[in-house]
Amino acid sequence: MSQVKMTVNGKEMSGDVEGRTLLSQFLRDTLGLTGTHVGCDTSQCGACVVHVDGQAVKSCAMLAMEADGAEVATIEGQAAPDGTLNTIQQAFQDHHGLQCGFCTPGMVMSTAALLKENPKPSEAEIRDYLEGNLCRCTGYHNIVKAILAASGQDVSALAAE
């Protein structure tokens, strides 16, 4: 066992890990931040996406020790401390961008990374960016709509479902 330290959602956190401990396991099991979901554990679904030093990564495909000293952002840090949803989360709610909600933490974190890189993405750019985030419920349409809305764009341009 070795100790790792990282800043998670702005707070210093530390814990003991093995070499093989994944970042997703450290966040969920050691820190109790179970908002980061593990859907596939095979790098396909993107439910486990978090930010490490500002970049979206699949936390099931990164060792906790690789994140030693890093700044990590998870879904738990997205809403304000009083629970007020951030713009992206609110847009997902307003536009029914989720049904069961299992993919949503990863969708929101990927969206946050996308909008940082590209504040006004087109529909095609949104769909392309979300290639690694799978949703079994929504058919993606309302997720795309929510992201257009979150980036301050007109959603009526998107064909009615």
Next chain:
Amino acid sequence: MYNFEFEKPASIADAVAALGDEDAQALGGGQTLIPTLKQRLASPSKLVSLTGISEMQGICMDDDGRVCIGGASTHAAVAEGASAYPALAALAGGIGDPAVRARGTIGGSLANNDPAACYPAAVLASGATIFTNAREIAADDYFQGMFTTALDEGEIVTEIKFPVPEAANYQKFEQPASRFAMVGVFVAKFADGVRVAVTGASEDGVFRWAEAEAALSANFSADALADMAPAADGMIADLHGTSEYRAHLVGVMTRRAVAAAS
């Protein structure tokens, strides 16, 4: 996943030393290796992370006009930073998804030499040189069949140098489930001839399509390839497509790459 020790050296020399231990293995971005470990298809005693080695990061231009890419550079870094070689930057930006590109590295991709990986096509078509901690290896000598390369045990890909062609393009027909290349073709036109490298298609991994190279060196246009396709013999056949289908796709993707080359 079996347990292992973890080390993160800060220099190539320290990484080479750490890899000297029995059953030690290099860890790049982990996008291939971590899933492999989960399936217990590998059981290293120690993983030596290459992500903390600054001398293996970054993209620059050498005095011969080659684009030089550190072996631990991520796909995202190449997509963003290799603007002097647009076809290469575009290829890197089309690998996997953003999260995979944020971690996966060019050195890891080349060491792995997956028969459906994208980078091998760029390296082979460009006639790039692979630099390791021990030597330099020409692309034509480096790829030795599916998942097989000229690398020795514990040898690290530290840098890749790409001559920049006059015109180049990569066309990838995505396998619909994995989004790896079902067939990918990289065409590179140099002053002294055209090189065409094909990934995803052959049971022997990435290969140069000599017939197309000869035709395109004489006349660099999609018409020069007319109905040309490589022999279906030795092409991969699986539930996504027959070997005949893949051979046909090689012709189609090569013509598209030539038409799009700039």
